[in-house]
Amino acid sequence: xxxxxxxxxxxxxxxxxxxxxGHKTRLVVDNDGNFLSRYISTKTVPETLQELLxxxxxxxxxxxxxxxxxxxxxxxxxxxxxxxxxxIPRDSVSLHDGYLAELTEINIEERYERVIGQxxxxx
Numbered sequence: 346x347x348x349x350x351x352x353x354x355x356x357x358x359x360x361x362x363x364x365x366x367g368h369k370t371r372l373v374v375d376n377d378g379n380f381l382s383r384y385i386s387t388k389t390v391p392e393t394l395q396e397l398l399x400x401x402x403x404x405x406x407x408x409x410x411x412x413x414x415x416x417x418x419x420x421x422x423x424x425x426x427x428x429x430x431x432x433i434p435r436d437s438v439s440l441h442d443g444y445l446a447e448l449t450e451i452n453i454e455e456r457y458e459r460v461i462g463q464x465x466x467x468x
Contacts, residue, residue, distance in 0.1 A: 349426045350393055351382040352411055353460060354404070356435050356445065371445040372461075373401060373438065378451045381443070382426075394429065402440040409433060414460045428457065430464050 354373035375381060383397045394411055398404035411429035418425040438445060453461070 347424045348385045349382055349424060350385060350390060350397065350429065351380050351426055351457075352394065352397060352429045352431055353380050353414070353457060353464075354431045354433060354438075355461065355464060356433055356438055369447050370461075371447055372451070373440065373443055374446050374451055375401070375443045378446065380457060390427070398431075401443045402438060404431065404433075414464070415456065417456055428460050430460060432464070 356371040356373070373381065381397055381401055383393055385393050388396065391406065395406050398406065398409075398411075409431055411431040413427060414430045415428040416425065417428065448461075
């Protein structure tokens with residue numbers, strides 16, 4: 346079975362603000378507009394997550410702790426996916442690959458949309 350980790354990095358304001366209150370939530374995506382993901386091979390889940398985060402920016406898991414939001418396995422599939430959410434304060438993102446996108450700028454699959462919708466909107 347193949348195991349995949351996906352990280353949804355959400356940039357939020359510091360205080361609890363509704364999405365439609367003029368503050369736009371932004372997400373870190375790769376250059377193709379997809380959430381950051383990688384298959385687990387010889388490393389542990391934390392090592393794979395950290396490597397993935399370092400590939401795109403300066404996100405250190407000692408300071409930014411991704412939270413497991415959902416685990417997906419479809420019946421009959423040989424693949425499972427652990428979806429993590431990482432919330433970061435607005436204007437603290439430093440990327441060297443990928444970009445920050447607004448929710449309306451990318452196509453979001455239903456399973457990721459559900460996770461984003463259930464994520465508290467404050468840091």
